[in-house]
Every structure is written in C-alpha cells, then in structure tokens.
Amino acid sequence: MVGGIKMSNKIKVGTSGKIFDRLNELVLLIAIILTVYPMIYILLSSISNGNELMKHSGILLMPQGKATLAAYKTVLGSKTIIGGFGMSFFMVTVGTTISIILTSCAAYFLSRKNVMLVTPIMMLIVITMFFKGGIVPEFLIYKQLGFVNSIWAPIIPFCVNTFNLIILRTAFYAIPPSLEESAKIDGAGHMTILFRVMLPLLKPTLAVLVLYYAVFYWNSWFWPSLLIRDKALYPLQVVLRDILILADSSLLEGGGINSDTDVAIGETVKYASIIVATLPILVVYPYLQKHFVKGVMVGAVKG
Numbered sequence: 001m002v003g004g005i006k007m008s009n010k011i012k013v014g015t016s017g018k019i020f021d022r023l024n025e026l027v028l029l030i031a032i033i034l035t036v037y038p039m040i041y042i043l044l045s046s047i048s049n050g051n052e053l054m055k056h057s058g059i060l061l062m063p064q065g066k067a068t069l070a071a072y073k074t075v076l077g078s079k080t081i082i083g084g085f086g087m088s089f090f091m092v093t094v095g096t097t098i099s100i101i102l103t104s105c106a107a108y109f110l111s112r113k114n115v116m117l118v119t120p121i122m123m124l125i126v127i128t129m130f131f132k133g134g135i136v137p138e139f140l141i142y143k144q145l146g147f148v149n150s151i152w153a154p155i156i157p158f159c160v161n162t163f164n165l166i167i168l169r170t171a172f173y174a175i176p177p178s179l180e181e182s183a184k185i186d187g188a189g190h191m192t193i194l195f196r197v198m199l200p201l202l203k204p205t206l207a208v209l210v211l212y213y214a215v216f217y218w219n220s221w222f223w224p225s226l227l228i229r230d231k232a233l234y235p236l237q238v239v240l241r242d243i244l245i246l247a248d249s250s251l252l253e254g255g256g257i258n259s260d261t262d263v264a265i266g267e268t269v270k271y272a273s274i275i276v277a278t279l280p281i282l283v284v285y286p287y288l289q290k291h292f293v294k295g296v297m298v299g300a301v302k303g
Contacts, residue, residue: 040060041060042271042274042275044061044062044063045064045268045271046071046072046268046272046274047063047067047068047071047072048064048067049064049066049068050070050268051065052064053065053267053268054267070268071268071271071272072272072276074272075272080231080234081236081239081273081276083234084234084235084237084238084239084240085236087151087233087235087236088217088235088236088237090151091155091217091220091235092214092217092218095154095155095159095213096210096213096214096217098155098156099160099161099164099209099213100206100210100213102159103165103168103209104168104199104206105194106160107168107171107172108190108194108198111172125162125165126162128162129163135226138157139226139227142223142227145157147227148227148228148229149227149228149229150228153224153227153228154220154224154227154228154235155217157223158216158220161212161213164209167208167209168202168205168206168209171202171205172198175198179198179201180193180197180198183197211284214281214284215281218236218237218281219237220235221235221237221238221241224238225238236277237277240274243270
C-alpha cells in the first residue's frame with residue numbers, strides 16, 4: 001500500500017510470453033518422456049514373461065504376461081555376475097581412493113606459486129586431453145608394465161584424469177594464501193597443509209570428483225575388456241557387454257538358466273542385468289547431488 005494505492009507484485013505476461021511458456025513446457029515434457037521412457041521400458045521388460053516379451057513389438061507400457069522376478073533371480077544367482085559386482089566394487093572403492101589422493105597431490109603441487117616450470121608442466125598435462133598415442137601403443141605399454149590380466153589393469157593407468165586435475169587445481173587457487181602462510185608459521189609441512197588445511201575446505205569439490213571417478217570406474221569396460229583375459233576378473237560392465245552384445249549365456253551359469261531351453265528368460269535377463277548394474281549409481285548420486293553445483297563452481301570466479 002503506497003499513498004492509499006494498493007500495489008501488485010504480479011508481473012503481467014503478454015500473449016507472446018504465455019505462448020513461449022507453453023512451448024517451453026511442451027518441449028520439456030517431450031524431453032522428460034524421451035529420457036524416462038527407456039528406463040521404464042527396461043524395468044517393465046525385466047519383470048515380464050520372457051515368451052510374451054519376445055512376441056511383443058512397439059511401445060511397452062506394462063509387463064508382458066504375469067509379472068515375475070525370475071530374471072533377477074537368475075542375475076543374482078550367477079557366480080560370474082556376482083564376481084563382476086565384486087570386481088567393479090573393488091575398482092570403485094580402491095580406484096577412487098587412489099585417484100583422489102594422487103589428483104589432490106598433483107593439483108596442490110601445480111597450484112603453488114614457487115614451483116619451477118609449473119606453466120610448461122601444466123601445458124604438457126593439458127596436451128594429453130587433445131592428443132593420444134593410440135590404442136595399440138597404449139596397449140603395448142600396459143603389457144610391458146605387466147597390467148595384462150591384472151586386477152590393477154583398470155585402475156593404475158587411469159587413476160588421474162586431467163579434467164578433474166584442472167578442477168581441483170582451480171579450487172586450490174581460490175583458497176587465500178594467508179591460510180597456507182599461517183600453517184607454515186605453525187610448523188606445518190606440505191602434506192599437513194594439503195590434508196589438514198586445504199582439502200577440508202574443498203569438501204564440495206572433492207564430492208564432485210569422487211562422483212566423477214566412481215562413475216568412471218563403475219562404467220569402465222573398454223580397457224578392462226582388452227587387458228583382462230580371465231573371466232573371473234571381469235568387472236560387471238564387461239560381463240554385461242558379453243551378455244548383451246555377444247549373447248554369451250555361459251556367463252549366467254549358476255543362475256538357473258539353460259542356454260538351450262531358457263532363451264526367453266535370457267531375453268529378460270538382459271534387462272534385469274542393466275537394472276542391477278545401474279541401481280548402485282542411482283542410489284549414491286542423490287547423496288552427492290547437493291555438492292555437485294557448488295563443487296564445480298568453486299574457483300570458477302576469481303575475486
């Protein structure tokens with residue numbers, strides 16, 4: 001109320017503005033449908049009757065036949081898939097831990113002002129984002145280093161990502177130098193400054209990097225499929241590749257499926273395997289999502 005006149009906070013939207021809003025809503029609705037429907041399709045297929053699913057074509061809006069969890073029993077009963085889970089879990093936990101430690105040390109080193117030749121070193125590191133030696137030379141190097149058929153093959157060669165290194169290095173730049181100077185006056189060394197002063201201030205950024213590395217290791221399949229020959233050491237994604245693309249039903253041994261008689265169940269098992277492989281990331285992501293935007297933006301603007 002100003003001078004006896006009632007003021008309104010509502011902003012009048014013209015006809016063109018309303019049309020623009022409706023078009024935006026329509027486009028977003030279509031985007032949501034295109035994003036969500038494949039997940040719904042996979043979920044419904046995984047609980048469908050195998051014979052009915054093989055007869056079906058087109059859009060799937062409900063389970064075909066009587067809903068059943070036979071495919072999930074097969075997946076969770078397969079020794080190879082369970083072993084793949086164990087290998088992938090090892091890669092995620094151990095690999096992410098090693099990656100965070102090494103990335104933190106490298107980013108801290110490259111963010112110090114008194115490091116000699118830091119600019120040329122950083123340029124050499126950045127160049128690796130644009131130029132690669134090629135698959136064959138890389139494979140030969142990994143073979144000479146003894147990574148073929150080793151549980152460390154999917155971890156050690158890929159434990160530091162240049163993009164993640166740049167993110168953390170930029171975040172270190174955003175921390176006031178006075179904190180480091182105060183720590184040095186108190187007698188702290190570089191490792192103490194890094195792990196007890198710097199990193200506790202960058203928890204959002206570390207949460208983002210943990211998510212990046214964890215997703216990378218969980219989804220890793222290309223190099224593990226080239227470097228690992230023993231099926232007992234296959235990570236889950238390589239097992240799924242053989243099931244989905246190569247149709248290798250021998251990987252389902254122990255899950256109660258017979259490749260000669262249970263082809264229909266094998267069809268639903270493909271979808272159940274996708275759900276089982278995706279679920280862990282879907283469960284973890286919401287806990288790290290609140291740190292995501294804040295972590296990426298740390299150090300993005302220098303004041």
